[in-house]
Amino acid sequence: MQMTDLDTLLGRLRDAPLDRRLHGLDDRVMAEIARIQASPSVGNTMFGIAAVAALLIGIAGSGLPAASAGASTITPFDAQLALAPSSLLGSR
Template sequence: MDDLDQMLARLRNAPLPAALATIDSAVMEELARIRAAPALRAGTFGAVAVIALVFGIAGSVVQTDRGAATTLSPFDARLALAPSTLLSGE
């Protein structure tokens, strides 16, 4: 534990990097650049929502070839080969 204490003491006593003196202005310049960038308007989000709605409705209307759905019955003979029955050891 003394090694960790010594390393922290050396870090505490070390001089500050020169780049830290300009960090405030760099952060403020970046914030100003972000605020100056054009933002998306509500109309853009509305248009995207309408397009997504149209695609969703179109996707549900288009019919595809689907396989016939099979119904499962608790009395089906194929259920005798289920993994839970095969692992029981009977």
């Protein structure tokens, strides 16, 4: 497609009559916005209840004892230290 073809197509689109369905579109959009605003919505009270519930669940969860993790001691003579990167990268 050449540029002149694109110019011709855009000119024909500009000169074409508008679709009948576009007539009164603004009024229909504004009526739909008014209908949505008039419908009941979740208010600030529900958001407050959800925030308090999340806070209480967080406090209760932090109060529960967690499984204790046993700390292992590291010794320089541990068998797993033989596989450390410093020993693997050394010259042989």
